[in-house]
Amino acid sequence: xxHLEKRPQPSQVWTVITPVLAVILTMIVxxxxxxxxxxxxxxxxxxxxxxxxxxxxxxxxxxxxxxVKAGPLILIAIGLSVGFRAGIWNIGAEGQxxxxxxxxxxxxxxxxxxxxxxxxxxxxxxxALGGWAWSMIPAILKTKFGTNEILVSLMLxxxxxxxxxxxxxxxxxxxxxxxxxxxxxxxxxxxxANKELIANTGMHWGVVFALIAVIAAYVLFARHxxxxxxxxxxxxxxxxxxxxxxxxxxxxxxxxxxxALAGLAGLFEVTGPAGQISIDFNSGYGFTAIIVAFLGRLHxxxxxLAGLLMALTYIGGELAQLMLGVxxxxxxxxxxxxxxxLLATDVFTNYRIRFGQGAA
Amino acid sequence: MKRRTLLASAAALSLAAGSAFAQDKxxxxxxxxxxxxxxxxxxxxxxxxxxxxxxxxxxxxTVYQESVPEGADAERAIxxxxxxxADIIFTTSFGYMDPTMNVAAKFPDVKFEHATGFKRxxxxxxxSARFYEGRAIQGHIAGKMTKTNxxxxxxxxxxxxxxxxxxxxxxxxxxxxxxVEFSIVWAYTWFDPAKEADAARALIDNGADVILQHTDxxxxxxxxxxxxxxxxxxxxxxxxEFGPVPRVSSIIDNWxxxxxxxxxxxxxxxxxxxxxxxxxxxxxxGIGEIxxxxxxxxxxxxxxxKDAIAAGEYHPFTGPINKQDGTPWLAEGETASDGDLxxxxxxxxxLTGDVPN
Numbered sequence: 001x002x003h004l005e006k007r008p009q010p011s012q013v014w015t016v017i018t019p020v021l022a023v024i025l026t027m028i029v030x031x032x033x034x035x036x037x038x039x040x041x042x043x044x045x046x047x048x049x050x051x052x053x054x055x056x057x058x059x060x061x062x063x064x065x066x067x068v069k070a071g072p073l074i075l076i077a078i079g080l081s082v083g084f085r086a087g088i089w090n091i092g093a094e095g096q097x098x099x100x101x102x103x104x105x106x107x108x109x110x111x112x113x114x115x116x117x118x119x120x121x122x123x124x125x126x127x128a129l130g131g132w133a134w135s136m137i138p139a140i141l142k143t144k145f146g147t148n149e150i151l152v153s154l155m156l157x158x159x160x161x162x163x164x165x166x167x168x169x170x171x172x173x174x175x176x177x178x179x180x181x182x183x184x185x186x187x188x189x190x191x192x193a194n195k196e197l198i199a200n201t202g203m204h205w206g207v208v209f210a211l212i213a214v215i216a217a218y219v220l221f222a223r224h225x226x227x228x229x230x231x232x233x234x235x236x237x238x239x240x241x242x243x244x245x246x247x248x249x250x251x252x253x254x255x256x257x258x259x260a261l262a263g264l265a266g267l268f269e270v271t272g273p274a275g276q277i278s279i280d281f282n283s284g285y286g287f288t289a290i291i292v293a294f295l296g297r298l299h300x301x302x303x304x305l306a307g308l309l310m311a312l313t314y315i316g317g318e319l320a321q322l323m324l325g326v327x328x329x330x331x332x333x334x335x336x337x338x339x340x341x342l343l344a345t346d347v348f349t350n351y352r353i354r355f356g357q358g359a360a
Numbered sequence: 361m362k363r364r365t366l367l368a369s370a371a372a373l374s375l376a377a378g379s380a381f382a383q384d385k386x387x388x389x390x391x392x393x394x395x396x397x398x399x400x401x402x403x404x405x406x407x408x409x410x411x412x413x414x415x416x417x418x419x420x421x422t423v424y425q426e427s428v429p430e431g432a433d434a435e436r437a438i439x440x441x442x443x444x445x446a447d448i449i450f451t452t453s454f455g456y457m458d459p460t461m462n463v464a465a466k467f468p469d470v471k472f473e474h475a476t477g478f479k480r481x482x483x484x485x486x487x488s489a490r491f492y493e494g495r496a497i498q499g500h501i502a503g504k505m506t507k508t509n510x511x512x513x514x515x516x517x518x519x520x521x522x523x524x525x526x527x528x529x530x531x532x533x534x535x536x537x538x539x540v541e542f543s544i545v546w547a548y549t550w551f552d553p554a555k556e557a558d559a560a561r562a563l564i565d566n567g568a569d570v571i572l573q574h575t576d577x578x579x580x581x582x583x584x585x586x587x588x589x590x591x592x593x594x595x596x597x598x599x600x601e602f603g604p605v606p607r608v609s610s611i612i613d614n615w616x617x618x619x620x621x622x623x624x625x626x627x628x629x630x631x632x633x634x635x636x637x638x639x640x641x642x643x644x645x646g647i648g649e650i651x652x653x654x655x656x657x658x659x660x661x662x663x664x665x666k667d668a669i670a671a672g673e674y675h676p677f678t679g680p681i682n683k684q685d686g687t688p689w690l691a692e693g694e695t696a697s698d699g700d701l702x703x704x705x706x707x708x709x710x711l712t713g714d715v716p717n
Contacts, residue, residue: 057443057444058440058443058444061439061440061443062440065436068436078378099696105706119657122701123382152620161548165548165716166716169517169518169716170716180454180478180519180520181517181518181519185458187458187462229501260664269432272432273431273432273435274431274432274461275458275462276458278430278455280430280455281428281430281432282431283431283432283433315436318425318433318436318437318440319440320442322423322425322437322440322444323428323444323626325393325423325424327426328395328425328426328427329395329398329427330560
């Protein structure tokens, strides 16, 4: 007989091992899947994990792209992790990301064709405020009426998507676009563009903000009383109350932080890599960031690494499609496996396996 | 910084060009917005790719990437394809327009072909099909066959191509059935079987007995089959597996001849930037077999309409036509200019509702 026994304390060792183990298991089972599809498994795994970094022909382009892809994921995931640590489940980062992009882009388009150097900072602030305001809806509903933030924040994603569809074919539509939906292209408007800061590094303002967010979150949790209060609220809500932590303030702070960071990510994406507000410029970053947050164990440094790993599977997956002709869906399956194995191996953090006759 | 970017891309370019010369085969790349198994839009583009392989054999190598989101990811996918040594790249969705232009500027020796867009460059051609010609025939059959006088239309995005299709279908349905009404649902997706099925069911529940779709999956066909007494038309692909009812005919995109031509032109070194907009006459727009569910006289009329369009004797947008608000658009006998059609962002008189704005 094999049975699980709860550990008195979550295992420190397993907390570190599980992400690595999950990646290895994904490689093995993913390799089997590629073999079943009639593709060389080792080559497929190598194409996904190795080629984006070291392939002589592609790496020069795809290495910077890793940062481009990881930047928004990390920025959003850091914000989400703050709430998740406190047991506040903001599932609506995608909506906050969209609203940040719309507000930032809208604020600048109202001033087109301004070339003030203050334009971009103003857009950054508008983007953060847009995301923040959108996250305040579930926050205030939760603190005033006790509604469930999971449902409210998630449903607001669909509202945000509808607003996006509306503004990209109406309010923010490019007047020179022959009636096609989509805003002006920010890449062609220097004062409002989020350009590469150093050529061919992929380093743009969104990546810079992501790194700042990682450091800030690290300091928050390691050094700051607010970080302690957040952890306490998540791990022992009653104790937190007795310690004088105001749960409503924690809700407002956590959702607000997540919303502002997601809004920033949206603004940097729309003015940089995506280029324009269009009906589907949001590539699901807000949802993928949830995976990144958990893959990174809600720890700032873990999230940094997890964001880069996730970006690697995206870019490597695209290369595998191109070079080996594997179907697109198999790449999604591959990414799904990663989360699945992470959750599966996670059991060992809190439980250990006992062989033989159990006490129960 | 601008200059440095330029230099770096020139370096990347010479690298790509070098690898292209190293191999004799011409490499043709395709970027798809949906999965190759969508049974509609992307499926037909992929059939075109396979036709290129079949026709040109060993002289050509094709690669493709499916389900590429329109946005930041598209630019990367196209760049990687160019870096991998592709000589010609077909980007097969409207949303790839700006990414295609950006990548094309970095790879002046690679040829690009963007479907359904309007921006061109020395190494960027655009191509599309006059689907509205097929819509005219659909509208005619729909107007004749509806018993409830309610036609449901599942539209994707409010872009001129889609609006043109709605107007053309409505115009020709109205011509044969003055009582016909169109209900239009905007799905804001090209491919989402669940959403498309929901839209179809909602329209059918509201009394529609004809469902037209400008989305790519077969889900509306399945929903109509389930409901019974509803007819549909295959979109982009023949969707013959749903015939003879609900699917009574279809608009088939046939990209194969165009793709073969263009890849050959790259081989011969005769490729030039062009703007192609072909319809029924060249076969780029095909009309699928009209099934036995359609009465013989209606079928004969529909085929006559098709022949008239193919021969250039009849233009689906021939005046008098007013805009929705009653202002005149085309005078008696006047036909729509391509410019008007390409930028069409208004409904014609008689349609209800607004173009989402």
